[in-house]
Amino acid sequence: MRPFDYAAPATMTEATQLLRDVAAAPLGGGTDLLPLMKDGLVEPSRLVDLRRLPGLESIEPVAGGLRLGALVTLDRIESDDAIRTGFRLLAEAASAASSPQLRNMGTLGGNLCQRPRCWYFRGGYRCFRAGGDACYAVGGENEYLAILGGDPCYIVHPSDVGPALIALDAQIALQGPDGRRFVQAEDFFVGVKESLTRETVLEPGEIVTHVELPAQPSGARGTYLKAMDRGAWSFALAAVAAQLALDGGIVRDARIVLGGVAPTPWRCPAAEQALVGATLSGTTAALAAARAVEGAQPMSRNAYKVDLARGLVERALARLMPDRGSG
Amino acid sequence: MAEGGETAGPGHVPVTLRVNGRSRSLFIEPRRTLLDMLRADLQLTGAKQACDRGHCGACTVLLDGRAIYACLALAIATEGRDVTTVEGIEGPDRLHPIQAAFIEHDAFQCGFCTPGHIMSLVSLLNAAPDPSEEQVRRAVSGNLCRCGAYPNIVKAGLAAAATLRGLRSDAAREGEDG
Structure with a gap:
């Protein structure tokens, strides 16, 4: 260094x-x-x-929701009672991230701001992400890269927590030289059409200070599922954060966000529309899962991710069916 | 040590922390990692340096009682904190029950990853004295063993947990008797 x-x-x-x-x-x-x-x-x-x-290490209740400091570690998110009770998919997402040592060290804010893991970017190639003028993954080693929202740069956002925060409709508090501002978690991440060299809206000198989780509607339940190339300590090949509000068996609200498949956590409005107003069943889950990966454009070596992401969405929704007891 | 709005470095600056129960004051550059400080400045070579990127777990130590990768911590950021290495878990002439269990259960071949695995288990057993097998497996999921000793590492972890529980209940009984 x-x-x-x-x-x-x-x-x-x-x-x-x-x-x-x-x-x-x-x-x-x-x-x-x-x-x-x-x-x-x-x-x-x-x-x-x-x-x-x-205040950056605190977890405190606010208006039915929770306010988390940016320095709260992933380990605390995984084990905190209030998060596990009210925002279970966030605890599951933190639990799925990295390794025990990294969860003891790594923070909520840092998880959102981590840089992409693309082999070419990390390997020092002068690619788009590094300010260069090419993507070496096109026709190269692209099995871990994007199937949605790529072109011309095919990174995937590596965060597990990011998709969960979007599914929970969280707000992110930022502090910079020009003062304080709030952005919706969904608007915090920047796609490749907006910028090739940064992944978030953070301006120079600006930092994440807090995340606010709003009160969830009645009947809310959620889960986070992640597929990896080994059983632990790996980034997502594909992941899904699913948060539903159920009334009996009827879906009143749905937020479905994919991880590991696009340069940002990838919200799936078509899948959500297929669910809202419908009875949650195997049939509606399969339909929503198919909608979630609509428009996917796999690269030469990552077509498997389309089926993987679809399967994860279907499985997550099955877990959330009322008789399954997931909360 | 930089206080308030002041900056320290980039040259050598004073840092004071506790290592294995003893206060240590050093002059280091801000870019010095905790791992380099332990190994090079304090000659504590139990924490191993392999990947130096948080990919292998060989450098695992405890920071305020919890397992971390020393290669990813800056020494200067541990000012005032408590670091425990494998050298500090037991006296020089005795084995900690986890170390003894590793020998008993043949939980290593080359031994390079062993200090890291042991420190991950110390961290687990501090927090969960009666862990399930799944908890033990998860506790060492951030430590690689290229010899593939994992099944015996898990056995050693469970056996050490039982030994430590026994020692604690013995100590509690002695406390009542005394």
Whole structure:
């Protein structure tokens, strides 16, 4: 790693000041930033450790929902009673991420801001994502890459938590040199048509400070399913975050979001429309699953992801059927 | 140590933390990882350096009692915190029950990953003294073993948990008697 200076400010004002001046990067758990720095993919001249900022490690109830600080670790999200009770799919998503050590270190905010895992980008190729002018995965090693929303860059967003937050209609609080703002989780991620070199709406010097989970409608239940190339400690080949509101067997509200298949967490409005107003059954689940992957354009080596994602959606919906006891 | 809005480095700066129960003060660059500090500055070579990217688990240590990858932590960010390495889980002349269980159950071949696996199990048994087999498997899911000793590692973890529970209940009885 190149040399850098380090600060651990105790107030947000100081943090904002420290982040605006130079090529500074915020430090949370460091589990993505340090590998990026070791590989020379990012070279900040300053790290601003967010650990001493007040309130960023707290989980507190607000108006039927929860407010989570950006430095809450994945391990805490996995085990927190309020999250497990009211927002189960978020606990499941955190639990599916990475390894015990990484969940002990890695933070909510960091999970949302992690950079893509595309082999070419991480390997130092001058690809679109690295500011170059080509995607080497087209016709190359693309088995882990996008089937939806790619062209010209086919990264997949690696976050497990991101799809869950969109399915829960969460808001993300940002703090930057120009003050504070809130964005819907769905609008936090930036597709390849908008930018080839960043994955979120964060402006230079801006950081995620909190995530707000709103109260869920009555009869709400959700689940997160993830397919990996081994049983643990891997990124999603495909994943689904499904949150439904059920009234008897009737679906009153549905949010279906795929992970691991597109440059952003991929919401599936056509699948949601197929569910809302319908009785949740094997037939409606199969229909919604087919709708979820509509428009998929697999690359030379990743067509398997279309079937995988469809199967995951169907299985997630089966888990949420009332007699299955999932909450 | 950088306080408030001040910055430290990029040259050597003072850092104080506790390592294996002992306060240690060092001068390090902010870019020094916890793993390099332990191995090179403190000569604690139990935590191993292999991938240096959080992909293998050989560098697992405890930070405030919880398993982490030392290669992904900056030493400067551990200011004031408590680090435990495999050297610190038992006295120099004795084996910790988890170490003894690894020998008893043949839970390694080359031994390179062993300190990491042991520290992951220490972290688990601190939080869950009576783990299921599934919990043990999950606790070491962030540690690779290229020799493939996994089944015996799980057996050793379960056996060590039973031993530690026995020691605790013995200690509790002695406490009542005393």
